[in-house]
Each structure stands twice: as C-alpha cells, then as structure tokens.
Amino acid sequence: xxxxxxxxxxxxxxxxxxxxxxxxxxxxxxxxxxxxxxxxxxxxxxxxxxxxxxxxxxxxxxxxxxxxxxxxxxxxxxxxxxxxxxxxxxxxxxxxxxxxxxxxxxxxxxxxxxxxxxxxxxxxxxxxxxxxxxxxxxxxxxxxxxxxxxxxxxxxxxxxxxxxxxxxxxxxxxxxxxxxxxxxxxxxxxxxxxxxxxxxxxxxxxxxxxxxxxxxxxxxxxxxxxxxxxxxxxxx
Amino acid sequence: xxxxxxxxxxxxxxxxxxxxxxxxxxxxxxxxxxxxxxxxxxxxxxxxxxxxxxxxxxxxxxxxxxxxxxxxxxxxxxxxxxxxxxxxxxxxxxxxxxxxxxxxxxxxxxxxxxxxxxxxxxxxxxxxxxxxxxxxxxxxxxxxxxxxxxxxxxxxxxxxxxxxxxxxxxxxxxxxxxxxxxxxxxxxxxxxxxxxxxxxxxxxxxxxxxxxxxxxxxxxxxxxxxxxxxxxxxxxxxxxxxxxxxxxxxxxxxxxxxxxxxxxxxxxxxxxxxxxxxxxxxxxxxxxxxxxxxxxx
Numbered sequence: 001x002x003x004x005x006x007x008x009x010x011x012x013x014x015x016x017x018x019x020x021x022x023x024x025x026x027x028x029x030x031x032x033x034x035x036x037x038x039x040x041x042x043x044x045x046x047x048x049x050x051x052x053x054x055x056x057x058x059x060x061x062x063x064x065x066x067x068x069x070x071x072x073x074x075x076x077x078x079x080x081x082x083x084x085x086x087x088x089x090x091x092x093x094x095x096x097x098x099x100x101x102x103x104x105x106x107x108x109x110x111x112x113x114x115x116x117x118x119x120x121x122x123x124x125x126x127x128x129x130x131x132x133x134x135x136x137x138x139x140x141x142x143x144x145x146x147x148x149x150x151x152x153x154x155x156x157x158x159x160x161x162x163x164x165x166x167x168x169x170x171x172x173x174x175x176x177x178x179x180x181x182x183x184x185x186x187x188x189x190x191x192x193x194x195x196x197x198x199x200x201x202x203x204x205x206x207x208x209x210x211x212x213x214x215x216x217x218x219x220x221x222x223x224x225x226x227x228x229x230x231x232x233x234x235x236x
Numbered sequence: 237x238x239x240x241x242x243x244x245x246x247x248x249x250x251x252x253x254x255x256x257x258x259x260x261x262x263x264x265x266x267x268x269x270x271x272x273x274x275x276x277x278x279x280x281x282x283x284x285x286x287x288x289x290x291x292x293x294x295x296x297x298x299x300x301x302x303x304x305x306x307x308x309x310x311x312x313x314x315x316x317x318x319x320x321x322x323x324x325x326x327x328x329x330x331x332x333x334x335x336x337x338x339x340x341x342x343x344x345x346x347x348x349x350x351x352x353x354x355x356x357x358x359x360x361x362x363x364x365x366x367x368x369x370x371x372x373x374x375x376x377x378x379x380x381x382x383x384x385x386x387x388x389x390x391x392x393x394x395x396x397x398x399x400x401x402x403x404x405x406x407x408x409x410x411x412x413x414x415x416x417x418x419x420x421x422x423x424x425x426x427x428x429x430x431x432x433x434x435x436x437x438x439x440x441x442x443x444x445x446x447x448x449x450x451x452x453x454x455x456x457x458x459x460x461x462x463x464x465x466x467x468x469x470x471x472x473x474x475x476x477x478x479x480x481x482x483x484x485x486x487x488x489x490x491x492x493x494x495x496x497x498x499x500x501x502x503x504x505x506x507x508x509x510x511x512x513x514x515x516x517x518x519x520x521x522x523x524x525x526x527x528x529x530x531x532x533x
Contacts, residue, residue, distance in 0.1 A: 054443055056533060074533070075447065082445030094437050109446045153444075 002066075003027040003229070004161055004192050005051055010060030012046055012217075020046050021217045024060070026226035028194065030160075033187045035203050036196040038214035044196040045089060045165055047214065051194060052086045052163045053077055065160070082110060085159035087167045089196075091150040093138040099125065099149045100134040106157040124152045127182070129175070143170040151179060161192040168199055180205050260426045260459070264419060264466030265473075268513050271415040272474030272506050278408030279502045280482075285401035292398060294326070295390040296371060298359040302384050311382035312357050318381055324363055324370035331358035419513065420520045423463075427455055427524040442532070452525040456518045463517035467510030475506060 005028040012021040021043045028034055038044050049055040050062060053069060062069045064080060072080075085106075093102050103124055107117040125134050128148035138146055147170045154162060162183070168176035176199070184206060187193045197203070203211065210229075213220040221227055298315060302308035312330060319328045336355055344353075363370050375387045391398075431438065438451055 052443065054533065074530070077533070078442070078445045078447040081443060086443055092436070092440050092443075094440060105441070106444045109441065109444055109450060 002030045003063075004030040004032075004065060005194075006061070006063040007050075008061040008063075010050065010057045010062055012043075012050060012055065013058040019058070019217060021050070021057075021214075024219050026212070026219060026221065027229050028192060029229050030192055031187070031190050032229075033184075033193045033206055033209040034195070034212055035206075035209050036194060036212045036214065037198070037203070042214040043217040044214055046217075048086075048163050048165050048194065048196055051161075052084050053081050082106070082157065083160045085154035085157060085162040085191075087147075087151050087154045087162070087164035089165035089169070091138070091146045093146055093149055093153075095138050098135045098137055099130055099141065099145075102138070102149050103152045103156055106153060110157060120156060124156050125149075128152045128178075144172065144175060147171055148175065148179075151182070155182070155186060159191060161194065162186060164193070164195045166197055167195060168197065168202060176202070177205075260422070261462045261466035261469070263422050263426075264463050264513060264517070265470035267415055267419040267422065268467045268470030268509055269474045270470075271412055271419070271513075272471050272509055273477065274408050274411035274415060275509065276474070276478050276482075276502055276506060278405055278412060279505065281401050281405040281408060285398060285405055288394065288398050288401060292389075292391040292394055294363045296361050296363070296374060296387055297390060298361065298374075298378055298385055298387050299356045300359070300382055300385045301354070301356040302382070303354060308357055311385070312359065314381050315359060315378060315385070318377055319359070319361055319374065322370075322373065322377065324373060326362045326364040328359060328361040331360055416516060420516060423459060423517045423520040424524050426462075427459065427521050428528065430455065430458075431525065431528050438529070439532075448526055448529045451529060452522045455521045455525050459517045459521040460514050463514045464510055467513035471506055471509050475503070478506070 005026075007024045007026050010021065010024040011019045013019045024047065036044050036047065046055070050057055051064070053064070056062075056070060060070075065083060067080070069080070094105065097105065100121055104117050104121045107121070122131070122134070125131050128151060130145060130148055130152070133141060133145060136145075138149070141149065147167065151164070151167060154164070164183070167183075168179055171179065180202060183193055183195065187206075193209075195202070203209070210226070212226060219226065298319075300308055300311060300315070302311060316328060316330060319325055336358065340355070361374065371387065371389050378385045378387050438446075441451060
C-alpha cells in the first residue's frame, strides 16, 4: 500500500497562541476517499491547508507523494501543488476573471495552449451546468454557481488528490448529488479525495469512504486505523 | 528580443488591466523625457569636449602686435616661411583681416574697421599628430624672427572652457544615472502596490501551482508594456524639444573650435532609450516580485 499523505505528530500554531492542531498522526492511502468532519472551529480547514500546502506545520512531519513537505525547498512546491486540486470553502475565485477563465486558470498555469484548453473547459462548465454563464464574472454568479465554478476549476487539471472544504455547502440537493457523483467517479479513476463536510447525508452516500473526525484540533482515531491503515482489499 | 514584449496567451487576463499603478506609463514618460534631455546634453557635451580637446592639443597662435605696419608685414611673411619649414608643424596660415574683423565685430561692431584700432596680426599653426608638444621649438624660432611676437598654445586659453564642458558632460551623465535610479524606484513602488492589490489573486495562483517566476512574468509584461508606452511618448516629446533647441544652438555661431551641439549618433541612442527603459523596468519588476514573494510559503 502507498500513502499519498502522511502526518506524524503534526502540530499547528498560529502566532503565539495555543495549538490549533495537535499531535496529528495519520496516513491517507493513494486512491482513498476520506471525509473530514468535526464541529466548527475543530480545525478542519487548518488541516486541509496543511494538506494542500497553504501552510507549513509548527512541528511534526508532513509527507506528500512520498516527499517531506516541511523541509522542501520553496521552488519545488509548485510542482506538488499542481498535483492537488482544491475547492476552497469561500471559493476564492479570481474576481476579474470570467467563469471560463477561472476554470481555465490551472491549465494556463500548467502551460496548456489556448487551443487545447477550450474544449475541456467548455465541457467542464457544461458538466456543472454553467455553460450559459461561462462569460459571467464571479460577482454576478450566485453562491451555488460560484461553488460549481470552484469545483470545476479544482478538477479540470485531473489532480492526483482533490481536497474540498465544504463543497456542497451552497448547492441544492440535486447539484450536491451530482457533485458527489463526480467526486465518486474521480475517485474511481484513482483520484484521492479528502472532503471536509458537515453534511451527514453526504457521508452515507459513499460507502467506501473513511471517516476522519477532528475534535478541538485532535484527530479521533480510537482504533488506530488512520495511523496504521489496513492494506487495500485489491492489493491481496 | 521579441519575447520582451510578447504577452503569453497563458497569462491572458490573470491580472486585471486597470491597476492602481495606472499612472505608471505617464510617470515613466516624464522620467524618460528628462533622461533623454540629459542624455542628449551629455552626448553633445562629450562630443564637443572631445572635439575641442583634440583640436586644442595641436593648435597654437602666434600674435604679432608690431605697430609699424611695414615691419609687421615683413615679420609675418618671414614667420610664415620659417614656420612652414619646421617638420613638427603640419600647417600654418595667417588669419586674414576679414576673419579678424568677423571675430571682433560681435564685440566692437564695425567701429573696429573704421576707427583704425591697432589689431595684432595672427598666425594659426597646427602641429603634426606626433609633435603635439613642439611649442618650445616654435617659440624659439618666433623669438629670433620677431622678438615682439607671442606664441600661445590654444589649450592655455581654452582650457577652462574645455574643463567646464567635461564637468557638464559628467553632470549630465550623472543625471542620466539618477533618472535611471528614480525610474527603477517608481517601478518598485508600482510593483509593490500592485502586489498588495493582487495579493489574493497571487495566493490563488500559488495554490494552483504557479511558480514565483510565472507570477513575476505577469508583472514584468505589464510593466514592460507601461514602460514601452511611457518611454516612447517621453522620448518622442524629448526629440521634439531637442530638434529646435539644437538648431537654435547651432545658429548661435560662437566660433569656438570643436563646437558640435548635436552628434549624429545622438538620435539613434535617444530612440533606443525606451528599449533600455523597458529592460530596466522588467529587471526591477522581476527582482521586486521575486524578493517579495520569497517571504511567502
């Protein structure tokens, strides 16, 4: 079994305050589907930020794709970040870019030519039901539409791992089901999924998903399954 | 070269076109206008100083203030013959009465010609290239032929002017350097302001895998366009000012040797200034962005 994310005794502290995250030790296996739950303020977003390389831990070891991310040179980070798709809780769309250009941004940064990106971006917008809004700017989109653009942007580059922070928080149940279907399909294609959510219905829809629960910055892992995950059934 | 101005398709629209640094092209236009003026002044003064120095080193004037006209004419003819025989002298000629009058007219008007003012006879001589310091030999010869005559190296009486020209040249070049520093500082401030304005966009780009170099390229290209626009406007206006100005300076006709207000190569240099400006702005923008982003994760 290969782990795509490995945390060992990780702690995170903002400034000089108390630790937001304490003693996190877990492994996420490549191709797994993980739901991250916990009360507001439990540290879900902070943990996701450590995973998608927006923060460095205050202590401990973080390994992604088999590489130590704590001591890695800064100029090597972009290469790893391109392998991770992120759906931010607050969407973080670029305000002056259209929906199309927001979705195309990861491809442009990866050096894909304008000609080659037109079709996948159009298809992705069609899939999230926003073909008719492709030229609209984020300020003119509803919360749900912005969230769909954010999801399209996160998955357009076929990342190895998708990190989503409350991805269905602003969409109707039908769209939530479609997004979950997309996530499940991406996962079946080999994308590791890490989804932070409050939505209990979401948790029940992916039977194979592993649950991770954060309480006051500590990961609840009474059985030690997260720290020492079992081998995948298909590896026997 | 063309990469300097090319706007890569993958950068399209990532930063908005209207920025807080929207005044930058006009600031650069003013900077480049002043730089072009200083540059032109420096080049002209450098040319004039060089020309003056090369002339002065080899030139001397024999002045014969003999009141007896017949004696004076005889000594002049003898001096012309004897000086011409010297191997260290390349050319020797008597300054004609018309030339003397032309030199005196601006100061005395035409009264000098009519009022019978005693005007000394002058002989201009030019030493050969290899005998720039043959003044003593000439003085010895002149003293034997015409004891009342004085020999003066042109460098002696024009040295202060030559020194002034050289000082002004360095002053102008110093101004060019200062303007370059000021232009760079303006670019630094504009880039920092733009970095603050677009901090959120840059964070998003970073999280999607953009390298610092890619972010810096966005700023470089935007600054390059601003610098090219501003630089072109500034230099065009400067040339429009310089052309009539140099024509007026030429028309002054002060009669100084080496007077060359406009060098032919000044204008190609001025036309290249926007390119230098773009290069400088790009370099400064890149270093500013890279050093500012270096503090982030």
